[in-house]
Structures are given as structure tokens and as C-alpha cells.
Amino acid sequence: MIPLRQFPYQLYLVISEADCNGRNFLHVAEQAILGGVDLIQLREKNCSQEVFLKKALQLRELTEKYAVPLLINDNASVAMQADAAGIHVGNTDTPPTVIREQWQDRTKLVGYSIEYLDQLQNEQVTASDYLGISPVFSTPTKTDTVTEWGLKGIASIRQLTEKPLVAIGNIHAGNAREVIQAGADCIAVVSAICSAHDPQKAAYTLKNELVK
Numbered sequence: 492m493i494p495l496r497q498f499p500y501q502l503y504l505v506i507s508e509a510d511c512n513g514r515n516f517l518h519v520a521e522q523a524i525l526g527g528v529d530l531i532q533l534r535e536k537n538c539s540q541e542v543f544l545k546k547a548l549q550l551r552e553l554t555e556k557y558a559v560p561l562l563i564n565d566n567a568s569v570a571m572q573a574d575a576a577g578i579h580v581g582n583t584d585t586p587p588t589v590i591r592e593q594w595q596d597r598t599k600l601v602g603y604s605i606e607y608l609d610q611l612q613n614e615q616v617t618a619s620d621y622l623g624i625s626p627v628f629s630t631p632t633k634t635d636t637v638t639e640w641g642l643k644g645i646a647s648i649r650q651l652t653e654k655p656l657v658a659i660g661n662i663h664a665g666n667a668r669e670v671i672q673a674g675a676d677c678i679a680v681v682s683a684i685c686s687a688h689d690p691q692k693a694a695y696t697l698k699n700e701l702v703k
């Protein structure tokens with residue numbers, strides 16, 4: 492597990508083929524890496540296990556070339572078979588404690604979404620390496636959400652835990668800095684990079700906002 496608050500990633504790309512507007516997701520991912528993305532999650536919500544694994548293996552080959560860790564959304568079996576760097580799970584997925592039992596390798600990263608404040612008291616937080624503040628701002632990319640945390644929500648969660656905080660939901664170059672200033676350690680984006688005309692430039696611009 493990652494020690495508290497030591498999270499060496501600031502710009503996190505969450506990608507699926509569908510979010511890339513007809514472009515090849517591997518091409519978009521490579522452009523994003525060249526622009527400065529430090530962590531990638533493959534989030535395929537509507538494909539078979541077989542197709543998900545194939546995409547994970549393709550993306551892992553690319554991420555390995557650039558030494559960028561790859562996480563898999565939801566699916567522990569795909570994450571393990573692809574020997575990904577970790578997994579991201581939410582409230583309705585396999586809980587982090589169970590992932591830890593199944594996946595004995597302690598170097599694997601486990602991310603866990605926070606949708607309710609009282610989750611911060613549960614053992615799943617202890618079993619996680621980072622917490623996804625989900626969503627910070629409501630977003631058309633994911634509409635089945637519970638709490639729109641806002642900047643105040645980030646600040647409140649920051650007071651309650653030392654775990655690295657990854658903010659996600661409608662984050663773009665115009666609000667990325669204030670999200671970090673509110674207490675997040677990292678921002679995660681889908682459309683700000685996947686829908687951008689130039690994903691490399693979009694990632695570069697976002698990264699510059701974070702390191703200012």
C-alpha cells in the first residue's frame with residue numbers, strides 16, 4: 492500500500508473507447524501520456540470480459556513502454572489477468588477489503604470512490620491507497636452519482652482523512668487549480684482529454700495548471 496499522502500501522481504486519465512469520439516483509444520492514451528498524464532484507468536462499462544481483457548492488455552503494453560501505471564475500473568479479474576498496477580472500485584463494486592484478499596500483491600494500487608461522508612469511517616478506506624472524490628462537479632460523462640461534492644466537499648474530506656485524494660467530475664483547465672487548492676492531491680479526467688481536439692495539448696495544459 493502507498494504510505495499516507497505519498498501519491499506521486501497529479502494528472503489521472505480515465506479512458507474508454509466510447510469516450511474517444513471514434514478515435515483509437517490507444518492513440519488518445521499515448522497522446523495523453525506524451526502530454527503529461529501520470530496514471531491511467533481503463534473504464535469500459537459496456538463490453539464483454541473478453542473484449543475488456545483484450546483492451547487492457549493492449550493498453551498495458553503501451554503504458555509499460557512509458558512506465559505509466561495502468562488501473563482497471565471495477566473488474567478484478569481483468570485487472571489481475573492483465574497484471575495491471577491496480578484497480579478502482581466504488582460503492583457497488585467488489586470492496587477494497589475483498590480485493591486485498593483476492594490480490595495478495597501489496598504493491599497493487601486500490602482506489603475507492605467516496606460518495607457519502609460516512610464512508611470515511613469504514614474499513615474500505617483503510618484498505619484503499621487513494622480516495623476518489625466522486626464527483627466534484629456533476630458531469631454528463633457519469634450521471635448515476637450521489638453527492639456533488641464541490642470545492643467545499645473536497646476541503647471537508649481533506650480535514651477528515653490523510654489518504655491521497657483524487658478529484659473527479661467535470662474538471663478541466665479552467666477549474667483544475669482550484670480543485671488542488673481545495674485539498675485534492677490529483678485530478679482525474681475523462682472528457683477534458685478524451686474529447687479534446689488535441690489530447691496531448693489538453694493534457695499538457697492541465698498538467699501546467701497543476702504544477703504552477
Ligand SMILES: Cc1ncc(COP(=O)(O)OP(=O)(O)O)c(N)n1
Nearest residue numbers: 579580581582604623625657659679
Ligand atoms: C478516480 C475515479 N474516481 C471515481 C470513479 C467512480 O467509480 P465508481 O463509483 O465505481 O463508478 P464507475 O466508474 O464504476 O461508474 C472512478 N471510476 N475513478
Ligand SMILES: Cc1ncsc1CCOP(=O)(O)O
Nearest residue numbers: 626630632660661680681682
Ligand atoms: C468516472 C467518473 N466518476 C465520477 S465522475 C466520472 C466521470 C468524469 O468524467 P469527466 O471528466 O468527463 O467529467
Ligand SMILES: [Mg+2]
Nearest residue numbers: 565580581584
Ligand atoms: Mg465502479
